[in-house]
Amino acid sequence: xxxxxxxxxxxxxxxxxxxxxxxxxxxxxxxxxxxxxxxxxxxxxxxxxxxxxxxxxxxxxxxxxxxxxxxxxxxxxxxxxxxxxxxxxxxxxxxxxxxxxxxxxxxxxxxxxxxxxxxxxxxxx
Numbered sequence: 001x002x003x004x005x006x007x008x009x010x011x012x013x014x015x016x017x018x019x020x021x022x023x024x025x026x027x028x029x030x031x032x033x034x035x036x037x038x039x040x041x042x043x044x045x046x047x048x049x050x051x052x053x054x055x056x057x058x059x060x061x062x063x064x065x066x067x068x069x070x071x072x073x074x075x076x077x078x079x080x081x082x083x084x085x086x087x088x089x090x091x092x093x094x095x096x097x098x099x100x101x102x103x104x105x106x107x108x109x110x111x112x113x114x115x116x117x118x119x120x121x122x123x124x125x
Contacts (some may be wrong), residue, residue, distance in 0.1 A: 021047050022044075022054060022064065023068060024047075025044075025047035025068055025108060026043045030110050031109065035114065040054060068110065069110075069114065070112070074109065
């Protein structure tokens with residue numbers, strides 16, 4: 001392997017690590033302040049970055065949210081697949097009623113907030 005490809009590999013690894021750090025910081029901020037209460041500046045501060053550095057990795061707060069939702073969905077689908085087609089377990093995973101950890105509580109809260117965002121203000125209660 002050439003020196004160039006080793007350097008590229010290290011750069012890609014560093015970029016992936018930075019993305020993961022930002023996502024983790026965003027999850028913490030969303031858990032503490034809510035989806036709308038957490039600003040990009042809050043997320044950047046939590047990640048130990050400037051706002052400009054964060055925007056070099058993610059174009060917007062919405063893009064970070066998309067990554068988080070994708071990770072949550074992929075983890076839940078993985079749990080269902082690992083359940084060996086146990087329909088009761090799959091239903092529990094989908095309903096989010098498995099024993100809650102701090103992480104799953106935060107995930108469920110974030111998903112509920114995002115879901116509520118999709119409901120127009122004029123929708124009947």
